[in-house]
Amino acid sequence: MQKGPRIHYQTTGQKSLRRVPGVMLGMVQSYLTKRFFAPQSRRYATRQWVLACFYLLVSGWRVLSAESLSEAQIKAAYLYNFAKFVEWPADVLPPGADILLCVVGNSVLDGELQALDGRKAGERTLRFVQHNYTDPNLSKCHLLFLGSSEKAHVVVTLKALRDAPVLTLSDIDDFAEKGGGISLLFRDNKVVFEVNLEPIRNARLHLPGQLLNIAAIVYGR
Numbered sequence: 001m002q003k004g005p006r007i008h009y010q011t012t013g014q015k016s017l018r019r020v021p022g023v024m025l026g027m028v029q030s031y032l033t034k035r036f037f038a039p040q041s042r043r044y045a046t047r048q049w050v051l052a053c054f055y056l057l058v059s060g061w062r063v064l065s066a067e068s069l070s071e072a073q074i075k076a077a078y079l080y081n082f083a084k085f086v087e088w089p090a091d092v093l094p095p096g097a098d099i100l101l102c103v104v105g106n107s108v109l110d111g112e113l114q115a116l117d118g119r120k121a122g123e124r125t126l127r128f129v130q131h132n133y134t135d136p137n138l139s140k141c142h143l144l145f146l147g148s149s150e151k152a153h154v155v156v157t158l159k160a161l162r163d164a165p166v167l168t169l170s171d172i173d174d175f176a177e178k179g180g181g182i183s184l185l186f187r188d189n190k191v192v193f194e195v196n197l198e199p200i201r202n203a204r205l206h207l208p209g210q211l212l213n214i215a216a217i218v219y220g221r
Helices: 024-036 042-059 071-085 110-114 148-160 197-202 209-213
Strands: 009-011 087-089 099-104 124-131 143-146 167-170 182-187 190-196 217-219
Touching (some): 071 099, 071 143, 099 110, 099 148, 143 148
Parallel strands (some): 099 124
């Protein structure tokens, strides 16, 4: 069988996690350094740092501090880290290009996601854009978050974005199961995420196996 052309990706997830939104950096920095870093290569430390941040997200932040974080803050931190890890084809996201974080509808995350505008994700910059689900420019987004107000529009939005190089995310129940890329859900008193690999593959996107290993559910594996 003849193999298709190899796709070359530009990744935002290969640099160290220099910042996480707001209060989170102060909560994790000293703990991660002591708990996860070994005196080895910078590449090893970088990988351990970023994976440790995800481990803490899926394990619950209470292990670090009595100060509670809101569900919205934690979900925004997830999305911020996905922006660093997801790999887009080079023809979609050239070197140095901004990452367009688009939001459709209303959600309790709106303020937290808007606060990500201008933040660095590796060597790229996140740009927040508000859209309506009927906007013809949705396919130009790199990440698209559907707010809880868009439950009735999930099917039509996903259909419009079929095969477009867009990572779709939402905190709507069953979003990933119904064809979305990633669901951010609150279960057992913590935030978890589910992944559907079919739309991610169809969009020519890639998520590292390390992230899939800590997802609550991976559809299409």
